[in-house]
Amino acid sequence: MKYDLHNHTHYSPCGNIKPELLLKLVKKKGMDGIAVTDHHTIKGALKVKKLNKNKDFEVIIGDEVSTNYGDVLTYYLQEEIKSREFFSVVDEVKKQGGLIVIPHPFRTSINPTLKFRYPIEKIKDKIDAIECFNARMIFQSDNKKAQELAKKLNIAGTGGSDAHFRFDIGRAYTLFEGDLRKALKHNKTRYNGTILFGPLSGTFSFLRKRIFKNITD
Ligand SMILES: [Zn+2]
Numbered sequence: 001m002k003y004d005l006h007n008h009t010h011y012s013p014c015g016n017i018k019p020e021l022l023l024k025l026v027k028k029k030g031m032d033g034i035a036v037t038d039h040h041t042i043k044g045a046l047k048v049k050k051l052n053k054n055k056d057f058e059v060i061i062g063d064e065v066s067t068n069y070g071d072v073l074t075y076y077l078q079e080e081i082k083s084r085e086f087f088s089v090v091d092e093v094k095k096q097g098g099l100i101v102i103p104h105p106f107r108t109s110i111n112p113t114l115k116f117r118y119p120i121e122k123i124k125d126k127i128d129a130i131e132c133f134n135a136r137m138i139f140q141s142d143n144k145k146a147q148e149l150a151k152k153l154n155i156a157g158t159g160g161s162d163a164h165f166r167f168d169i170g171r172a173y174t175l176f177e178g179d180l181r182k183a184l185k186h187n188k189t190r191y192n193g194t195i196l197f198g199p200l201s202g203t204f205s206f207l208r209k210r211i212f213k214n215i216t217d
C-alpha cells in the first residue's frame, strides 16, 4: 500500500487545494490512500471522504494541531480536537481510537519558535509514529534526523507530502502491507519521497552553515 499521510486542503489557512482536486491528484499519483490533515479542522477531510467513491481507496480523517510542544498529526478522528495542550490532545485522540504522529520534528526554520521542542522522553510512549519524510523540508538532513530518532526509539516512520499546493501532492508517501494501524504498531512501514527544494538544497545547506548556524542548530 502507498499512502500520502500529510495533506492540507483550502480549509487550512495556508492551503489552497480544493478537496475535489486533492482526491483526483492523489489518485493520479498512484496512492492507495490519503490522510487529510488540515490545521485545526476536519471539514476538508470529511469532504474528501464523502467525495471518494472508490472502496479500495482509503481516506483517513485527521488534523494537524499546534500544541505547546509543536505540531501533532492525528489520524482516524471522529470529531475535531479541541485542546492545544499536548497530553490533552493525546487523550482526545485516544478516546476516539485515533493515532498520534509527530510531523517534521526537526524542521529548519528562520523562525526560532519552530525549533525542535518535543520532550521526547516524556512523550515517546504516547506517539504512534514519527514523520520521517516530509517533502516540504528545505534540507534532507532534517528528515535524516527524524529517521535516526525513529530508529533510536524503535518507533514506526511515516512519509507525507505536507501538500499545500497542487504540485506538492504525493511527493512523499508511506509504504506498508495490509492495514496501516497494524503496520505502524509493529514498526513495519517504509517511506520515500523527494523534497521540494531538492536541487537547491545543497546551496541552501552551504548558506545555512555560513549564515543561519546560530538560528537553526
Ligand atoms: Zn506542520
Ligand SMILES: [Zn+2]
Residues within 6 Å of the ligand: 006, 008, 064, 162
Ligand atoms: Zn502540515
